[in-house]
Amino acid sequence: MTQLHAAIQEVTERIKAKSADGRRDYLERMQAARMQKPQRTHLSCGNLAHGFAACDANHKQALAAESAPNIGIVSAYNDMLSAHQPYADFPPIIKQAADEVGAVAQFAGGTPAMCDGVTQGQPGMELSLFSRDVIALSTAVALTHGMFDAALCLGICDKIVPGLFMGALAFGHLPVIFVPGGPMPSGLPNAEKSRIRQLYAEGKVGRAELLRAESESYHAPGTCTFYGTANSNQMMMEAMGLHLPGAAFVNPNTPLRTALTRAATQRAAEITAQGNDYRPMGEVVDERAIVNAIATLVATGGSTNHTIHLVAMASIAGIRIDWTDIADISRATPLLARVYPNGQADVNHFQAAGGTGFVIGQLLAAGGLHGDVETVIGKGLSAYAREPWLSEGRLDWRDAPAESGDRDVLRPANDPFDSEGGIRLLTGNLGRSIIKVSAVNPQHRVVRAPAAVFDDQDHVLAAFKEGKLHRDAIVVVRGQGPRANGMPELHKLTPALGVLQDLGFKVALVTDGRMSGASGKVPAAIHVSPEAASEGPIGRLREGDIVSLDSEKMTLTAEVPVAEWNARPQWRPDPRKSAFGFGRELFASMRGTATTPEQGAITLLGAA
Structure with missing residues (x-):
């Protein structure tokens, strides 16, 4: 053995x-x-x-x-x-x-x-x-x-x-x-699906073409x-x-x-x-x-x-x-x-x-x-x-086959795509977070840029459409943890952020929410803990703060003087925002008792 x-x-x-x-x-x-x-x-x-x-x-x-x-x-x-x-x-x-x-x-x-x-x-x-x-x-x-x-x-x-x-x-x-x-x-090739999504985000194709591509993918x-x-x-x-x-x-x-x-x-x-x-x-x-x-x-x-x-x-x-x-x-x-x-x-x-x-x-x-x-x-x-x-x-x-049938898809352990799996833990004065770098090109794995701070993913997309994000920026979406709003995935940000990266801007995402299991080429520090709703330091970030996301050194830091950082008031999400509609009122007790993401975001008392 x-x-x-x-x-x-x-x-x-x-x-x-x-x-x-x-x-x-x-x-x-x-x-x-x-x-x-x-x-x-x-x-x-x-x-x-x-x-x-x-x-x-x-x-x-x-x-x-x-x-x-x-x-x-x-x-x-x-x-x-x-x-x-x-x-x-x-x-x-x-x-x-x-x-x-x-x-x-x-x-x-x-x-x-x-x-x-x-x-x-x-x-x-x-x-x-x-x-x-x-x-x-x-x-x-x-x-x-x-x-x-x-x-x-x-x-x-x-x-x-x-x-x-x-x-x-x-x-x-x-x-x-x-x-x-x-x-x-298999349906529409993934590269084509991604291309159509980005074109839609840029306003270059309409909803009918987007729906056709999605329907050919999920068919x-x-x-x-x-x-x-x-x-x-x-x-x-x-x-x-x-x-x-x-x-x-x-x-x-x-x-x-x-x-x-x-x-x-x-x-x-x-x-x-x-x-x-x-x-x-x-x-x-x-x-x-x-x-x-x-x-x-x-x-x-x-x-x-x-x-x-x-x-x-x-x-x-x-x-x-x-x-x-x-x-x-x-x-x-x-x-x-x-x-x-x-x-x-x-x-x-x-x-x-x-x-x-x-x-x-x-x-x-x-x-x-x-x-x-x-x-x-x-x-x-x-x-x-x-x-x-x-x-x-x-x-x-x-x-099973002893040799890969396609080395662009599967590699042997003695000749892998990378020496590591790609899930890394980031730490720093913003807390602890997860990043997956396996789909991120090495030149994009370190980003230092001013923070663009939002408390809603739709506000991010609105700023993108208005051209306000066409610059180097670390997009911060706070108030997205389990105790704030149930920790939804923020996958619909992916096409817009991908456009910005393709335009040559240094861009990354920092959030106390989740990305989809399909998150990809844009570096994303996710599950930032503690979350803003639990007085996590992500709630101290302000527009224009310089943030460093360094997935090589495995750090996530806000470059703000310690005294100023500690003196800042804590931003917390408004609990009424996600309190009602679509059944959300029935899940109030779960939002109130959920553990941190690193503890499994579990709501079953006694389980964790």
Whole structure:
């Protein structure tokens, strides 16, 4: 076995040390919840009768006789999200596959699934981050009936997989397999989509042409094909051993996709506490699995949103991580993939070039991953360096390619695109923040310029259209943290800032909000903590202050004399601005209790 990289080992041991008490308590709770016999045997007759009232006679008999494992289906299906629309057909497939191995499958419950692509730049986006915790609660409600011996979680997109993950971990004594739906086929090339967006931002094309380009990009059932948060989710589920190997990027409505869904169902039936190969989620997800998730995330240029989500996800299992851990793993992990926005390829091209199996195989060989972990299919991560295929109509696995099919998309660990993954931690008198430099050209990674201060992204765009930002500037958008307005993504700023950069201006973004998982070529110090609503120093910045964003020295500073800086009054956002409309009034308690982004922006009391 390849020796683990020293930095990966060091971070893992650090995480274990600070997680010791929380992890012990979690595992003790999960052990107490484990039952050798199905939990439904402890239900009263009235409880159980309610639990299988809608089943047919055979399934009633199986559940009453305790002879069959019962698999709970938790799905984020809706037919407005392209990624989740294929899930409409999954329950019948799952139920038939369960029947074939003497198991039962019941649809346990649904969770909400909002689309950031629809709400981007709209008031509804202020509910997006908090929807993760709502999904976690919904998953817990689905599984709390005590009817199930294992669960299948059906979800793909941004907050949905983290929410399902968190809710399922609360039932970590159960085996859980995540069942993806796959990406849509490739549409309009990413370079052309970006070109049209920038032309629209400059007023050179109209809405009709923009809508045509967007429709040709997002055009079919399946996940959006850029490498944002949704597809980063899938990479991490592979690395944590919660998928069947290679399940992430198989297109929807194909024979291979159906075969993987069937196989996931039948595997779930095999790994319950009543069998001989018990694999509870709470033991699969340990400190090593979290480190593996971080390593594959940064090796593929994944979404910065996971510097928030992974912290929250790990916390449910009693594991404590922070941005220093993530940044240290990123510095020790080579960048192996260039997928849009870190390149021009999409995830279908990534899959064709070698996909998840190639990445995991390369990292394992380089000592960049813990190989000795538990997964839903067995001991060791090496099985995830394989890929699924249909051999004479039957599902099988073969070794992933040893060589990249396209070195412009995937590189081996001994010849990477970069020696590091690209997620860095910035510190200074403005607080702590995250920057992703993997898509930023080296000449743009250091920016020193006057601050242009805003408290609303629409004000930024208005200033851009009026020509007021056609200069060197660090655009500061404050009042965008979880306690201010739910921490919406500010992705609609990307085209305008990209135009300014292309015009030769030195430009960067500094914000206590989020950028999309699709953030790209403009340097952006995001998640600045503490946020302005918590009296963070970003609230002391004033128009014209010189700000230095240096992602090489990993600093973010306002060049203001200390005495003047300390004497300045603190700006805080008006809480009434995001208090009402689009359901925001219902989320006031979440805004009031959310932890910092580095703590996961979590609103579930006691979880963090």
